[in-house]
Amino acid sequence: MNGLFKTYRVLAFVVGVLLVVGAVASLLKYGLPDGGSLQQLGDDLTPVWLIHGWIYMVYVVVAFVLTQKAGWPLPRFLLMMVAGLVPGLIFWVERRVAHQLRDENPELASA
Numbered sequence: 001m002n003g004l005f006k007t008y009r010v011l012a013f014v015v016g017v018l019l020v021v022g023a024v025a026s027l028l029k030y031g032l033p034d035g036g037s038l039q040q041l042g043d044d045l046t047p048v049w050l051i052h053g054w055i056y057m058v059y060v061v062v063a064f065v066l067t068q069k070a071g072w073p074l075p076r077f078l079l080m081m082v083a084g085l086v087p088g089l090i091f092w093v094e095r096r097v098a099h100q101l102r103d104e105n106p107e108l109a110s111a
Contacts, residue, residue: 005101005109008066009094011059012083016090018052021045023087056084066097070105 028042060081067077083093102109 004062004066004069005098008059008062009098011055011062012090012094012097015052015056015059015084016088016094018048018055019084019087019090022048022052059084066101066108070101070108 022045025042025045025048028038029046030042032039032042063080064077067080080093080097083090098109
């Protein structure tokens with residue numbers, strides 16, 4: 001796999017996992033009564049959002065460079081960006097990007 005493509009896939013997975021963990025943490029923190037152990041767990045996981053934000057910025061840059069090298073239109077890049085903000089969506093988008101890149105630009109996805 002091309003280094004850029006491999007980096008994109010790893011970042012997509014990390015951003016997706018952090019987004020799901022952050023969403024669950026927020027549900028626990030704000031959806032449960034104060035003082036409970038699950039509510040405290042949600043509160044303790046709040047820094048996940050900071051980590052997600054920093055890694056998401058790197059993900060956006062890598063996704064932009066990848067779309068530019070592949071010659072893809074802006075809407076495809078925007079879908080990749082939005083996927084990092086909607087829990088679970090990034091896993092589906094990453095799979096589509098991988099398939100499209102292999103079909104349209106095999107040189108970017110090759111080893």
